Amino acid sequence: MDDDAEIIAEFLVESHENLDQLDRDLVELERQPDSRERLSSIFRTIHTIKGTSGFLAFNRLEQLTHVGETLLSRLRDGEAVMTPPIAEALLAMVDTVRALLDVIERTSSDVDPAVDVAPVVAVLEALLSDPSADSSASGGTTAGGVAEEPDVSPADSSTTPPERFPVPAAEVPVEVPVEVPVEPPVGVRMEAEAAPEPAQWDGVERRAVVDSSVRVDVDLLDDLVDLVGELVLTRNQLLQRSLTSDDFELVRASQRLDLVASELQESVMKTRMQPIGQVWSKLPRVVRDLSHQLGREVELVMDGHETELDRSLLEAVKDPLTHLVRNSLDHGIEPPEVRVAAGKPPKGTLSLRAYHESGQVVVEIADDGKGIDADRVAAVALERGVVTRDQLSRMDGREVLGLIFRPGFSTAAAVSNISGRGVGMDVVRTNIERIGGSVDVTSEVGRGTVTRVRIPLTLAIIPALVVGEGGERYAIPQANLVELVRLEGDDLRRQVEDLAGAPVLRLRGKLLPLVSLAEALGGGRPDEEALTVVVLQSDDVRFGLCISEVHDTQEIVVKPIGRQLKGLAMYAGATIMGDGRVALILDVAGIAATAGVGAVQADPADLRVTSADDRTALLVLEVADGRRAALPLAAVARLEEFDRDRIERSGMTEVVQYRDGILPLVRLATAIGLPDTSDRTGQVSVVVHEPGSVGAVGAVGIVIDQVLDVVEVAVSASQVGRRTGVTGSAVVQDRVTDLVDLDAVVARSGATA
Amino acid sequence: MSTMTSASAATAASGGTSARTAEQYCTFRVADLFFGVAVDEVQEVLRHQPMTPVPRADRAVTGLINLRGQIVTAVDLRVRLGLPDRDAGLVPMNVIVRSRGEVVSLLVDDIGDVIDTAGIDAQPAPSNMPREVQDVVRGVRPLPDAILLVLDADRAVDVTTTPDTNGGTP
Numbered sequence: 022m023d024d025d026a027e028i029i030a031e032f033l034v035e036s037h038e039n040l041d042q043l044d045r046d047l048v049e050l051e052r053q054p055d056s057r058e059r060l061s062s063i064f065r066t067i068h069t070i071k072g073t074s075g076f077l078a079f080n081r082l083e084q085l086t087h088v089g090e091t092l093l094s095r096l097r098d099g100e101a102v103m104t105p106p107i108a109e110a111l112l113a114m115v116d117t118v119r120a121l122l123d124v125i126e127r128t129s130s131d132v133d134p135a136v137d138v139a140p141v142v143a144v145l146e147a148l149l150s151d152p153s154a155d156s157s158a159s160g161g162t163t164a165g166g167v168a169e170e171p172d173v174s175p176a177d178s179s180t181t182p183p184e185r186f187p188v189p190a191a192e193v194p195v196e197v198p199v200e201v202p203v204e205p206p207v208g209v210r211m212e213a214e215a216a217p218e219p220a221q222w223d224g225v226e227r228r229a230v231v232d233s234s235v236r237v238d239v240d241l242l243d244d245l246v247d248l249v250g251e252l253v254l255t256r257n258q259l260l261q262r263s264l265t266s267d268d269f270e271l272v273r274a275s276q277r278l279d280l281v282a283s284e285l286q287e288s289v290m291k292t293r294m295q296p297i298g299q300v301w302s303k304l305p306r307v308v309r310d311l312s313h314q315l316g317r318e319v320e321l322v323m324d325g326h327e328t329e330l331d332r333s334l335l336e337a338v339k340d341p342l343t344h345l346v347r348n349s350l351d352h353g354i355e356p357p358e359v360r361v362a363a364g365k366p367p368k369g370t371l372s373l374r375a376y377h378e379s380g381q382v383v384v385e386i387a388d389d390g391k392g393i394d395a396d397r398v399a400a401v402a403l404e405r406g407v408v409t410r411d412q413l414s415r416m417d418g419r420e421v422l423g424l425i426f427r428p429g430f431s432t433a434a435a436v437s438n439i440s441g442r443g444v445g446m447d448v449v450r451t452n453i454e455r456i457g458g459s460v461d462v463t464s465e466v467g468r469g470t471v472t473r474v475r476i477p478l479t480l481a482i483i484p485a486l487v488v489g490e491g492g493e494r495y496a497i498p499q500a501n502l503v504e505l506v507r508l509e510g511d512d513l514r515r516q517v518e519d520l521a522g523a524p525v526l527r528l529r530g531k532l533l534p535l536v537s538l539a540e541a542l543g544g545g546r547p548d549e550e551a552l553t554v555v556v557l558q559s560d561d562v563r564f565g566l567c568i569s570e571v572h573d574t575q576e577i578v579v580k581p582i583g584r585q586l587k588g589l590a591m592y593a594g595a596t597i598m599g600d601g602r603v604a605l606i607l608d609v610a611g612i613a614a615t616a617g618v619g620a621v622q623a624d625p626a627d628l629r630v631t632s633a634d635d636r637t638a639l640l641v642l643e644v645a646d647g648r649r650a651a652l653p654l655a656a657v658a659r660l661e662e663f664d665r666d667r668i669e670r671s672g673m674t675e676v677v678q679y680r681d682g683i684l685p686l687v688r689l690a691t692a693i694g695l696p697d698t699s700d701r702t703g704q705v706s707v708v709v710h711e712p713g714s715v716g717a718v719g720a721v722g723i724v725i726d727q728v729l730d731v732v733e734v735a736v737s738a739s740q741v742g743r744r745t746g747v748t749g750s751a752v753v754q755d756r757v758t759d760l761v762d763l764d765a766v767v768a769r770s771g772a773t774a
Numbered sequence: 775m776s777t778m779t780s781a782s783a784a785t786a787a788s789g790g791t792s793a794r795t796a797e798q799y800c801t802f803r804v805a806d807l808f809f810g811v812a813v814d815e816v817q818e819v820l821r822h823q824p825m826t827p828v829p830r831a832d833r834a835v836t837g838l839i840n841l842r843g844q845i846v847t848a849v850d851l852r853v854r855l856g857l858p859d860r861d862a863g864l865v866p867m868n869v870i871v872r873s874r875g876e877v878v879s880l881l882v883d884d885i886g887d888v889i890d891t892a893g894i895d896a897q898p899a900p901s902n903m904p905r906e907v908q909d910v911v912r913g914v915r916p917l918p919d920a921i922l923l924v925l926d927a928d929r930a931v932d933v934t935t936t937p938d939t940n941g942g943t944p
Contacts, residue, residue, distance in 0.1 A: 251843045542829035583847035585933045595845045603826040603838040
C-alpha cells in the first residue's frame with residue numbers, strides 16, 4: 022500500500038509537469054496546426070497519463086485520456102485537422118485531467134463525483150464521430166451512437182474494451198508488459214516505443230537534466246532555510262560575544278563561522294530561487310482563453326523568463342501578475358476593428374519582461390492598447406469619492422494614474438467577469454506591497470500602458486536597522502531607509518514645528534511630516550531634548566519616524582506573525598535578535614497609513630535635482646568585518662597592498678617603507694572604535710592619503726579590510742554614530758556607512774599633517 | 775466560519791486517532807475554572823517565557839515568544855475570557871496549542887494532569903455561563919470532583935486585532 026502511495030505521488034508530480042507543458046503545446050498548436058512535433062509531444066503526454074492511470078486503476082482518468090488520445094492520434098496521423106472546437110475540447114480535457122489529478126491527490130482515488138468526465142468525453146467523442154473530421158472506419162466504431170446519448174455508461178463500454186487487456190496484464194509482475202506490443206500501461210520508458218523518433222531524442226535530453234539535478238521536496242528546502250536562519254541568528258549572538266572576548270582562538274573560530282554561515286545562507290537561498298517562467302507558463306493559456314472570450318487578437322511576447330526569484334515570492338506574485346495581464350487584455354488592448362480604425366495593426370501586443378535591477382526583480386507588463394486616460398481616471402475618482410477635488414488639484418499625472426490602485430476604483434464602463442469589479446488593482450497593490458514590492462503605472466493615451474512591478478529577490482533574510490522604543494527593539498527594513506537625522510538643542514527648535522498639531526521637520530528646505538514611533542505604538546509623544554529621526558520612504562510616501570534609540574544594522578530573518586496580529590498594519594513580521602528575544606519588524610507603509618501620512622507632494626525626482634550640486638565622490642570601504650566606512654575620494658592618493666611582513670614598528674607607530682620614505686600606518690578600524698580585522702590574510706590593504714603636499718612627506722597609510730566601491734552620492738550626513746574618528750553616518754548604497762573624520766584619523770598616526 | 779472549521783477539526787481529530795486519546799485532556803486552571811484541551815491539540819507545556827509585547831494588539835495578546843526559532847503569539851486566557859487580571863505575584867504558564875496550522879500559546883494560571891474522561895459524557899455548556907466563556911467551550915464533562923470545561927482551542931486563540939477601533943473583537 023505504501024508502495025502504491027509512492028507511485029501515485031510520483032505519478033502526480035510527473036503528470037502536473039506534463040500538463041503545464043501540454044497547455045503550452047496546445048496553445049502553440051493552434052498557431053501552427055500542422056506541427057507534428059507538437060502533436061507527438063501532446064500525444065505522448067496523454068498516452069503516458071493514460072498508461073499509468075490504467076496501471077493504477079484510475080478508471081475515470083483512463084477513460085477520459087483514452088478518448089483524448091484517440092482524437093490526438095488521428096490528428097497526429099493526419100486523419101483529422103486541428104480546428105478551434107477541437108482545440109477547445111482538448112483544453113477542456115486537460116482541465117478535467119487536472120481536476121481529476123487534484124482529486125487523486127486528495128483522496129488517492131479518482132471516483133469523486135464532483136469532477137464530471139462524461140460531458141468532456143461526450144464532446145471529444147462527438148468530434149471523433151464528426152464526418153467532417155474525415156473519420157475512418159475505426160472512428161465509427163469507437164464513437165458509434167454515443168454522440169446522440171452522451172452518458173457515462175455507454176462511453177464507458179465503448180472505451181474500456183481496448184483497455185481490458187492491459188489492465189490485468191499490469192497486475193502480473195512488471196516485466197510482462199514489455200512483451201505486450203502496442204499499449205503497455207507502464208510509464209515513461211514505454212512512450213519511446215509508442216512514438217518513434219522525436220521521443221528518443223527527447224529521452225536523451227531529459228536524462229541530461231535528470232543527471233545534473235535532483236528533485237527535492239519543497240518542505241525540506243523550507244526547513245533548510247529556517248535552519249540557516251537559526252544558524253545566522255546564533256552566529257550573530259556568538260559574534261557579539263566574541264567581539265569582547267580575549268580568547269583569540271574563539272575570535273578566529275567565530276570569524277570563520279561567520280564566513281561559512283554567510284556563504285551557506287547564500288547557497289541555501291539560491292536553492293529556493295526559481296525562474297519566473299514558472300509563473301509565466303500559465304499565461305499563454307490565460308491570454309488565449311481571454312482573447313477568444315473578449316474578441317481580441319493578442320500576441321504575447323515574453324522576455325526574461327529565466328529571471329530567478331525566491332519560491333515564496335513567486336507564489337505571491339502569481340495572482341497579481343495574472344490579474345495585471347487580464348487587465349491589459351480587458352481594458353488595454355482594443356478589439357481589432359477599433360485598433361484598425363486607430364491606425365494600429367489589428368493584433369495587439371502584450372509583452373512581459375523580467376529582469377534584475379539593483380537587487381530587485383522588475384516585471385514589466387506592457388501593452389500597446391488604448392492607454393489610461395488620466396482625465397478620465399480623475400473624473401471617476403472624484404465621482405466615486407476616492408479623492409476630493411482639492412486633493413486632485415495638487416496631484417501630478419503620475420499620481421493621478423496611481424489612483425487606479427486605490428480601493429473602490431474601477432474605470433470599466435461595464436463590469437465584466439474578467440476584471441473591472443473595482444476590487445482588482447488595489448488588491449494587486451496590497452499583495453505586492455505585502456511582500457515588500459511596489460507597483461507603478463505609466464501610460465500614454467492611444468499608445469499603451471506599462472505596469473512595472475518591483476519585487477525583492479528574497480524575503481527571508483533582509484538587512485534592517487534596529488531601533489529602540491519603550492524598552493523594546495524594532496527592526497526597520499533598510500529598503501525603506503533614506504537617512505538618519507539627529508537634532509539637538511537649537512536645531513531642534515528651529516527645524517521642527519507643529520502645524521495644527523502635526524509635527525513637521527524642515528529638511529533641506531522641504532517639509533517632512535514626522536511620526537512619533539512611541540505614539541504610533543499607542544504611547545505618548547516623548548518630550549525630549551534631542552530628536553532622532555529615521556527618514557523613511559515607501560512608494561510615494563516619505564516621512565520621518567522619531568525614535569528614542571538607534572541600535573545598529575543587522576541581517577534579520579523575517580518570520581511570520583500569528584493570525585491574531587494580522588490586522589495590525591504597522592508590523593511586517595517579527596524576528597529573533599542575537600539574545601534570543603523577539604523583535605517586531607515595522608511595516609513602513611503600514612505605519613504611514615496608520616498615522617495618516619499621505620503621499621508627499623514633492624516628486625521623487627527632486628531628490629536627484631537637489632543632489633546634483635552637492636554630490637560627493639566617496640570611497641566605500643569595509644572595516645571590522647563587514648562594517649562600512651567612507652572617505653572622500655579627493656583625499657585618496659593611491660590604493661596599495663603590502664605584505665604583512667613589510668610592516669615594521671617605529672616607536673608606537675606601525676610603518677612601511679614606501680617610495681624611498683617611511684609611510685606611517687593607521688588602522689582605520691581601531692581609529693574609529695571598531696575591532697580590527699584588517700590583517701586576516703598575508704596582505705593588508707592601504708589607502709594612501711597625502712594631505713595636499715607633493716611626495717610622500719606627510720602621507721599616511723590608512724589600513725582597511727578592503728575597498729568596496731567608489732560611489733558618487735549626495736551625502737545627507739547625520740549625527741548618528743558620531744564618535745572619535747567618525748563625523749556621522751549616511752546611507753550609501755542602501756547601507757548605513759560611517760563617514761570617516763580624516764583629520765582625526767590622521768592625527769592618530771602621529772604624523773603631522 | 776470558525777464554527778465550521780473547529781467542527782471539522784474535531785472530526786478530523788477523533789477520526790484520525792483512537793477514541794482513547796480523543797477523551798484524554800490536558801488540564802489547567804484559569805482563575806477558578808478548570809479547563810481541558812484534547813491532548814492531540816497540545817504541543818507542549820512551558821514555564822513562563824520572556825515575552826515581547828505587541829503594542830496596539832488586542833489586550834488578550836500578551837506578547838510574542840521565541841519557541842526554538844518559531845515566533846509564537848501568547849494569548850492570555852484570563853483576558854480572553856473576561857476574567858479579572860492575574861495577581862501580580864502569579865506567573866502564568868504556557869500551554870502551546872496547535873490551531874489551524876499555527877502554534878499559539880495560551881497563558882494559564884496553573885497546569886493540571888492529563889486526565890482520561892472515558893465514560894463521562896460531554897454535555898453542552900450551561901447556558902448561564904458568561905458569553906465569553908461559552909464562546910470558547912466545546913462542552914463540559916462533569917467529573918466526580920470538578921467540572922471540566924472542554925476548551926475549543928481554535929476559538930480560544932481567535933483574537934483578531936483591528937487597529938483604531940474600540941477594542942478588539944472578542
